[in-house]
Amino acid sequence: MENQILQFREELDEAKLYYQPSDEFDRTVKTRYEKMPADIFSTAEKAAKWVAGEIANEIKQKQKLGEMCVVGLATGATPLGVYSELIRLHKEEGLSFLNVVTFNLDEYYPMLKLSAQSYNHYMNDVLFNHIDIPKNQIHVPNGEVSKVTITGYCNEYERLIDSFGGLDLQILGIGRTGHIGFNEPGSQLDSITRLIMLDSLTRRDAAKDFNGLNNVPKAAITMGVGTIFKAKRVILMAWGEGKAAIVKKALEESQCDAVPASYLQRHTDVKFVLDVPAASELSRVKNPWLVGSIEWDRYWIRKAAVWLCNKLQKPILKLTNRDYNDNGLSELLALYGSAYEVNIKVFNDLQHTITGWPGGKPNADDSHRPERAEPASKRVLVFSPHPDDDVISMGGTLKRLVDQNHEVHVAYQTSGNIAVADDEAVRYLSFVKSFSRTHDTNEGNLQCVIEDIQKFLLENKKPGGMDTAEVRNMKALIRRGEAKAACRFVGIRSKNLHFLDLPFYETGTVKKNPLGEEDVRILVNLLRKIKPHQIFAAGDWSDPHGTHRVCWEGIYQALKIVKDEEWMKDCYIWLYRGAWQEWDLDEIQMAVPVSPEELQHKRNAILRHQSQMESAPFMGNDSRLFWQRSEERNRATADLFNKLGLAEYEAIEAFVRFIV
Structure with missing residues (x-):
């Protein structure tokens, strides 16, 4: 599948962003600056299927020759689509793994094999338990070996790979430090399987899987760069804008130990497989001229x-x-x-993108404005993936819409319960317990429930462990109360708040279920109930936890169902960003200025989400608090407009229009 069609941004079927580069010019691969072959796919799903197809072809070729196929496997979020497709090929098309020997790249250290965070558990869960591979042909580094024997263990792992004639195919992801496997910056080209200390950025990226940074192991066992380099063929995968900068360094800059993936420039058979967001910093995508x-x-x-x-x-x-x-x-x-x-x-x-009237300016010439003048008072529906994304990403615009007499609704798509830290939950419980005691509520049953939850959180719950249903419900109520407080602060009526609690999210773990029919049905019902003139939704689809992407997919599927209804003919859809990333200036179609007073107001609204301040376990790789990163991004956008010679503002919230 050479020369994949290069699209501006990931599209879902026929949908597109309002600004879209022409598809008419030559799309053949131009790799003037790239030092390794790279294929760019329109979606991560298509890319993952291609990689799975390559693995399947390798297995089948070896089967014809009566030989074992030795495959190096990766973990993390990147290869999940590959493993899902391999399972499908096994179950639906009869692909057998009886002749396959696998070696995994790495494992945290120390780490119990049965731990939910172990890569042994991960591989069984996402692949091995669903295919016919013999158990004795599976090799994953053992995070339980003692430090006294670990050097010998690593040497034996290396020898075992060599005993099978080396790896026929190695699949890789790439970390934001440029690491492959857990070979962090500074790793040498001839390094072999060994124990290594993890970079702080790598640990922060893993924090979501361990319910906080403090629970992430500081070390790991990893195949070396030299071990990987001996593979006959290497495929490196990267999805999402979060990987774009390091992909550019690895592909377009000179090889160096600061970016271990760049060593692959010396390999004789290597290919990078990227989706469009991961390729967005490459010269042929960003600056094709x-x-x-x-x-x-x-x-x-x-x-x-x-x-x-x-x-x-x-x-x-x-x-x-x-x-x-x-x-x-x-x-x-x-x-x-x-x-x-x-x-x-x-x-x-x-x-013409700059407007102080995000809902349209009444009785004004709107020929050069991003929004329509009529109707003067619009029904506005703001979708918020988590209970704080609305004020974090467009708090200033929300207040403008309310102040300009639009009917503003906010739909919180998920409960956000797993993002409430245990300490925060205990603090709320202590208050309720004290309050009920001092006010003679005769709520003996309530006291028992509180004590059971406190005991679980303080004594029985293990680091990274799953909350009980009662705890998840309580944490969801905490976030719901904070969302109500933030909306009251910007003037949105309580009756216009919609807590959807989409089922895909309610697993109690970081790993979520796939989007389902019930999720889409809930969204369709809300759209038909409100019949909005404007829809705002989260467009930062590369958020590190994936929830924003799934929430958008649900909205998109719902929009496809209702797109031919009469009210949709007069509905504009705007995408915001802010929690994890911001729109590039050349993408923005509506820029809403935010004054110093409005920025302070927005900060105060964000601060209503007390549980998501410094104690939140899923802050991602950015150490700043949400209100800090939001303000700095809004100020940075305003500064970009100013440097281009346009008006100078304190801050700007930016939006891109989406066409169904």
Whole structure:
């Protein structure tokens, strides 16, 4: 499947973002800056199926020769789609694994095999228990070996791989430090299987699986770079924008021990398999004019001009003909005649995105505004994946919509219960227990429930363990109360809050169920009940926990069902970001300025989510608190507009329009 169609951003069927680069120009692979082969797929799902197909082909070829197929396997979120497809191929198409020998890359140390966080447990759960591979042909590093014997154990693991003739195929993910396996920066090309200390960033990335950073092991057993390098063939996979920066370093920059994945540039048979977000920083995706001719449309003209401004640190209206010519953009000048014409076009295009009326300005000319003037008072439905994403990502816009007399509804798609730390839950329990005692409520049963929950959290629950149903319900109520407080603060009525508690989320663990029919049905019913003129939804689909992506998929499936209904003909869909990432300036279609007072108001709304301050177990890899990262991103967006020569604002919340 060479030369996969390159799309601007992951699409779901026929849906697209409002700005979309033309599909007419030559899409053949242009790899002027890339030092290794890389295929870019429109979705991670398609990419994973391709990788699974390659593994299956390798297995079948070895079966024909009567030989064993030796495969190196990876763990984490990246290969999950590959393993699901291999299971499907086994169950539906008869793919046998009887001739397969597997060696896993790594395991945390120390780690009990039966622990829910162990890679032994992971591999059984996501692959081995569902296929016909003999158990004695499975090899996963043992995190239970003693430190006294670990060097000998690692040497034996290495020898065992060699005894099978080495790896026929090794699949890899890539960490944000550039690690492959657990070979962190500083690992040498000739390194072998060994015990290694984990980088702090790697541990933070794993914190969600261990219910907090403090529970993440500090070490791991890993195959070495040299061990991986001896594989006859290597496929490295990366999905999502969170991997884009390190993918660019590994593919386009010189090899160095600071980015262990870059060592693969020396391998004779290696391929990177990427989805579009993971490839978004590559030159052929981000700056295609640097690698060949393109068809210049509105999107690419804006993107090129903004790129040139940032590179030269100049505002748009000061770019000259020479600036364009000296930086690979002479084609654009030939098309428009002069830098002045291009500059004015882009300046006006960006200027028209800025509006203080996110619901549309009544009785105004809306021909150059991002939103319609009519109806003057709109029904607005804001989807929030977790109970705080609404105020974190668009708290200033929410207040504007309320103040400008729109009917604002907020739909919280999940309970967010697993993101409440145990200490926070105990604090709430202590208050309720004390309150009920001092007010003679005769709630003896309540006291018993409280004491049972406290005992579980303080004495019986193990690190990373699963909460009971009662604990999950209590934590959900904590988050629901915080969401109500935040909405009251920005002026949204309680009757306009909708707590959907989508079933896919309610597993009690970080691992969620796939989106189901009931999830979509709940969303469809709400859309039909409100019939909104505006929908706001989370567009940061690469959030580290995956919930935002699943929540969006649910909304999209619901929109497909209702898209032909009369009310949908007058409905605009806007995507926000903010909790994990922000829109690039060249993507923004609506920029809502936020004043210093409004930014303070937004902060206070976020602070109503007390359980999600520093004690939240799923803060991700960013050590800043949510209100801090939100403010800094909003200020950074405003600063970008200012540097381009547009108006100077304290902060800006940004949105991209989505077309079904």
